Amino acid sequence: MKLLDMTRKYGNATYEYPFAPYDVADGxxxxxxxxxxxxxxxxxxxxxxxxxxxxxELNEAKDKLVWxxxxxxxxxxxxxxxxxxxxxxxxxxxxxxxxxxxxEDLTESAExxxxxxxxxxxxxxxxxxxAYCIENFKKVGWSESVIQEKxxxxxxxxxxxxxxxxxxxxxxxxxxxKK
Amino acid sequence: xxxxxxINKLKEKITxxxxxxxxxxxxxxxxxxxxxxxxxxxxxxxxxxxxxTMIPNDERPLNGNFVLYYTLSMEGGKMSPDDELPxxxxxxxxxxxxxxxxxxxxxxxxxxxxxxxxxxxxAYDMLGVVAEGLPxxxxxxxxxxxxxxxxxxxxxxxxxxxxxDPYAHEDEPDYKFNHPEGGGLVDVPLGPLHITSDEPGHFxxxxxxxxxxxxxxxxxYQHRGMEKLAENRMNYDQMGYLAERVCGICGYAHATACIExxxxxxxxxxxxxxxxxxxxxxxxxxxxxxxLNIGLACEVTGNINAFMHIFRIREFSMELAQLISGGxxxxxxxxxxxxxxxxxxKGIKRGLELLETxxxxxxxxxxxxxxxxxxxxxxxxVGILDKQVARDFSAVGPNVRGSGIKRDTRYDHPYDFHxxxxxxxxxxxxxxxxxxxxxxxxxLLQSISIIRQCFELMPTGDIVAPQNKIxxxxxxxxxNNEAPRGENIHWIMHGGAQKxxxxxxxxxxxxxxxxxxFQFRNNTIADAALIVCSMDPCYSCTDRVTVVDVxxxxxxxxxxxxxxxxxxxxxxxxxxxx
Ligand code: SF4
Ligand code: SF4
Numbered sequence: 001m002k003l004l005d006m007t008r009k010y011g012n013a014t015y016e017y018p019f020a021p022y023d024v025a026d027g028x029x030x031x032x033x034x035x036x037x038x039x040x041x042x043x044x045x046x047x048x049x050x051x052x053x054x055x056x057e058l059n060e061a062k063d064k065l066v067w068x069x070x071x072x073x074x075x076x077x078x079x080x081x082x083x084x085x086x087x088x089x090x091x092x093x094x095x096x097x098x099x100x101x102x103x104e105d106l107t108e109s110a111e112x113x114x115x116x117x118x119x120x121x122x123x124x125x126x127x128x129x130x131a132y133c134i135e136n137f138k139k140v141g142w143s144e145s146v147i148q149e150k151x152x153x154x155x156x157x158x159x160x161x162x163x164x165x166x167x168x169x170x171x172x173x174x175x176x177x178k179k
Numbered sequence: 180x181x182x183x184x185x186i187n188k189l190k191e192k193i194t195x196x197x198x199x200x201x202x203x204x205x206x207x208x209x210x211x212x213x214x215x216x217x218x219x220x221x222x223x224x225x226x227x228x229x230x231x232t233m234i235p236n237d238e239r240p241l242n243g244n245f246v247l248y249y250t251l252s253m254e255g256g257k258m259s260p261d262d263e264l265p266x267x268x269x270x271x272x273x274x275x276x277x278x279x280x281x282x283x284x285x286x287x288x289x290x291x292x293x294x295x296x297x298x299x300x301x302a303y304d305m306l307g308v309v310a311e312g313l314p315x316x317x318x319x320x321x322x323x324x325x326x327x328x329x330x331x332x333x334x335x336x337x338x339x340x341x342x343x344d345p346y347a348h349e350d351e352p353d354y355k356f357n358h359p360e361g362g363g364l365v366d367v368p369l370g371p372l373h374i375t376s377d378e379p380g381h382f383x384x385x386x387x388x389x390x391x392x393x394x395x396x397x398x399x400y401q402h403r404g405m406e407k408l409a410e411n412r413m414n415y416d417q418m419g420y421l422a423e424r425v426c427g428i429c430g431y432a433h434a435t436a437c438i439e440x441x442x443x444x445x446x447x448x449x450x451x452x453x454x455x456x457x458x459x460x461x462x463x464x465x466x467x468x469x470x471l472n473i474g475l476a477c478e479v480t481g482n483i484n485a486f487m488h489i490f491r492i493r494e495f496s497m498e499l500a501q502l503i504s505g506g507x508x509x510x511x512x513x514x515x516x517x518x519x520x521x522x523x524x525k526g527i528k529r530g531l532e533l534l535e536t537x538x539x540x541x542x543x544x545x546x547x548x549x550x551x552x553x554x555x556x557x558x559x560x561v562g563i564l565d566k567q568v569a570r571d572f573s574a575v576g577p578n579v580r581g582s583g584i585k586r587d588t589r590y591d592h593p594y595d596f597h598x599x600x601x602x603x604x605x606x607x608x609x610x611x612x613x614x615x616x617x618x619x620x621x622x623l624l625q626s627i628s629i630i631r632q633c634f635e636l637m638p639t640g641d642i643v644a645p646q647n648k649i650x651x652x653x654x655x656x657x658x659n660n661e662a663p664r665g666e667n668i669h670w671i672m673h674g675g676a677q678k679x680x681x682x683x684x685x686x687x688x689x690x691x692x693x694x695x696x697f698q699f700r701n702n703t704i705a706d707a708a709l710i711v712c713s714m715d716p717c718y719s720c721t722d723r724v725t726v727v728d729v730x731x732x733x734x735x736x737x738x739x740x741x742x743x744x745x746x747x748x749x750x751x752x753x754x755x756x757x
Contacts, residue, residue, distance in 0.1 A: 002543075002546065002547035002550050002551075003484045003485055003488060003544075003547045003548075003551075004484070006488055006543060006544065006547060007484070007488070010491070010540075013491040013494075024501065025498065025501035025502055025505075027505045027520075028501060028505055028506070029504075029505040029506050029511065048416075050413075050416065050417035050420040050421070051420065075420055075423075075424075075510070075511065076506060076510075076511065077420055077510070077511035078505075078511065078519075079416075082519075091505075
């Protein structure tokens with residue numbers, strides 16, 4: 001009997017959802033929302049994601065960088081949000097992540113243009129990442145010549161960088177030997 | 180120093196080869212393998228130890244041996260109120276034995292300390308070390324068709340080239356259930372999948388008429404190899420998230436235990452504020468888990484009304500979780516060195532309101548349930564866990580506290596912020612479902628008070644420790660915490676490259692399963708679901724049950740609704756006429 005009295009006292013406890021929207025608390029960790037325009041393809045999110053929900057990889061032809069997200073793997077931890085330098089990926093408040101029948105619907109992907117290395121001409125990183133770096137160089141307040149030098153440096157692919165520095169070092173080294 | 184009294188007593192009979200302390204209250208003693216059973220027995224029965232975990236570790240790459248670590252929590256036998264150690268003597272004693280790789284055997288501890296049975300069965304499955312004289316050497320963890328000679332936790336075992344072929348489907352061996360002696364018993368299989376919790380487990384109830392004479396069960400259908408996964412490819416940033424996935428209800432407790440084990444092994448201090456937040460999250464988990472369990476205990480006995488009310492109140496705890504952690508579950512918050520999410524004044528205020536509501540309404544609902552005689556009757560005297568059985572098998576959580584044993588790891592080995600918090604260890608005599616549910620109800624009120632105290636005493640400062648500790652390879656430690664179902668123990672040995680060498684996770688229910696069999700005995704089939712439910716392994720009733728009478732070879736399929744109707748009315752047994 002007491003239980004029935006309680007039922008009367010507290011009335012209807014059911015939410016209207018799904019017929020009315022359900023409000024989540026402030027700071028709720030929902031599905032990561034991706035903003036393509038902000039993403040610079042730095043791959044930080046892909047490295048940080050503990051469950052491999054985000055993968056940032058070259059496509060098969062190796063001419064585009066592909067940002068891929070699989071909601072089925074996401075654990076809503078928010079690591080991607082934490083590490084993204086441009087806030088291109090941020091946890092939203094969407095919790096309605098189910099899809100019907102097709103698992104592919106759980107995934108999202110985006111392609112980013114690649115820049116070629118100024119030495120060897122091979123594609124190695126995204127255009128946006130380089131633009132982002134250059135923009136930030138300007139903010140530091142370096143002189144034009146320093147910026148130019150740094151720009152040259154970041155426009156070189158890691159392989160060429162390695163070759164360059166080996167050359168540089170061996171030059172110094174051989175000098176040392178001669179004397 | 181801590182633990183010296185035990186060491187001195189042991190030395191009278193046993194040669195201790197080495198003593199290692201790290202952290203101070205975790206003492207590892209190395210003994211010869213022939214002395215192992217006696218050492219563990221002395222610590223367990225003579226000095227008031229409880230077996231909390233056993234870690235089989237493949238240390239061949241380090242020292243050419245397999246190593247077993249039997250860890251006991253020294254807290255007193257607790258069979259009577261004064262049978263308890265003073266707080267300053269409580270500590271962890273670990274008995275370490277080396278087992279040479281060319282002769283991987285050791286004398287079984289189970290003959291002297293029954294609590295070791297599952298651990299020793301698992302050690303064989305995972306590492307291939309044989310406990311000689313183990314009364315029940317069946318497989319425990321790996322599947323029945325697992326190839327012989329492949330032991331997953333050996334560091335070199337999972338190389339693809341060496342993997343033996345699995346059995347062909349039609350040759351799959353059957354699991355041998357322990358059938359009790361005597362004829363005329365009806366063999367009732369329950370399983371393989373329990374519907375509401377998606378948890379697979381297979382039970383065999385041996386019944387005479389309605390009465391359960393004995394039971395046996397096969398679990399681990401969903402062994403996920405998490406320990407191996409963590410060893411192979413995880414770093415500490417990721418491990419917390421994996422540890423969380425051990426359980427769908429008390430995941431937070433696992434994450435904290437895992438991370439704290441890593442922290443303790445290198446003696447890392449966590450800021451007080453983060454400690455308080457960890458406690459809050461843990462108690463929130465207890466709130467929603469205990470409400471779930473009390474609700475289900477009403478539901479399996481047909482009291483849907485009470486179940487609904489309790490779940491209505493549970494919703495407030497989920498809201499509290501959202502407030503603190505950003506999700507309805509308290510996941511994704513612990514990192515090595517602290518926490519990732521702080522709480523502000525506004526959150527605390529709302530939190531306190533929610534606690535207030537929960538407290539009043541819980542009292543109301545419990546009052547109403549206690550008023551309901553038929554409900555209380557269904558709980559009383561059912562599924563009794565005898566005090567001695569609980570002691571022998573090192574049961575944990577509300578299960579052991581319902582048998583009148585004052586055992587709570589928050590009280591025995593306080594961790595984090597617990598040194599500043601007042602709380603009462605709730606325990607009840609009786610050992611039946613009623614006692615366990617009462618313990619849970621009282622703990623709910625305690626949890627509310629603990630969260631309140633944390634909110635009020637909330638220290639200021641950072642929530643993450645400065646990153647100045649280096650992981651030391653081969654440093655190890657265990658971490659404990661009281662999850663809703665009892666104490667969780669995680670043990671971590673660090674490896675090189677900021678990774679883990681061995682992670683051993685022991686969930687609370689692991690220590691409760693072996694004694695379940697005794698809880699089943701002399702109850703009716705109708706109560707089987709309730710008994711398992713009151714132990715709280717996230718169990719639900721089974722979809723359907725085939726009843727086979729071994730003698731007459733008659734069989735009959737009972738549907739879920741048959742079983743449920745019968746468990747609610749106790750009339751017209753579906754087994755009549757068999
Ligand atoms: S929320 Fe966590 S799991 Fe999900 S994509 Fe981001 S990092 Fe990966
Ligand atoms: S971290 Fe941000 S900017 Fe970098 S790849 Fe991910 S989404 Fe793009």
